Amino acid sequence: MSPTTCLACACGQFSLIVQGDPITSVECHCDSCRAAGARLQRLPCARPLLDSRGGTRFVLYRKDRIQFAAGADRLKEFRLSSGASTRRVLASCCNTPVFLEFKGGHWLSLYAGLWPDGTLPPLEMRTMTGDLPDASFLPGDVPNLKRQSGAFFARLLKAWIAMGFRSPRIAVSGEVQA
Incomplete structure (x- = not known):
């Protein structure tokens, strides 16, 4: 059986279970993630969302x-x-970001803040660094991709094939204004 990990919001009223290994672990620097992160981390009780370099x-x-x-x-x-084709979903009890979902996507980008200290899967790549005015300050510990690479899309395609080309819908009711 694949390993399972239980993750929860900051106050513990929301939780989820993930099974198996992730598709990948990334730090995104796109304009959209940086703008959303800045807005969401200003919500009441919200924890910092953007890291020290402005990535998510x-x-x-x-x-x-x-x-x-x-x-x-x-x-x-x-x-x-x-009209945004992406949505970010939060646990409204404590304004903990839970996931980012692309319209029609077969995966969820779970926010790293859900993982307890010391358990976050290691960073594999930084994406969308081309949106930064100057990406020279980023460390070279992992690939710093201007967009997403062919290997990134190959991982997503492999996951989609394994799912039988399904893209399950996730129902969420209500909105957060930030």
Whole structure:
């Protein structure tokens, strides 16, 4: 059986279980993640979302390997604009960011803040560094990709094939204004 990990929001009223290994673990520097991060971390009781370099850490998992264990009714979505094709979902009990979802995507980008200290999967790459005015300050410990690489998309495709080309829908009711 694949290993499982239980993750929870800051106050513990929402939790989820992930099964198996993630697709990848990334730090995103796109304009959208930086703008959303700046807005979301100003919500009441919210923890910092952007790291010291302005990036947002995510761990990508197939949707069929994620199970909401408790508090799913507390999930609320946030969109940067009414027409945005991505949504960020928070646990409204404590404004903990839970995941980023691309419209029609077969995976969820889970926010790194869900992992207890010392358990976050290691960073594999930084993406969208081309959106930064100057990316020269980024360390060279992992690849710093201007966009997403072919290998990144190959991992997503492999996961989608393993899911039988399904893209399960995740119902969330309500919105967060930030």
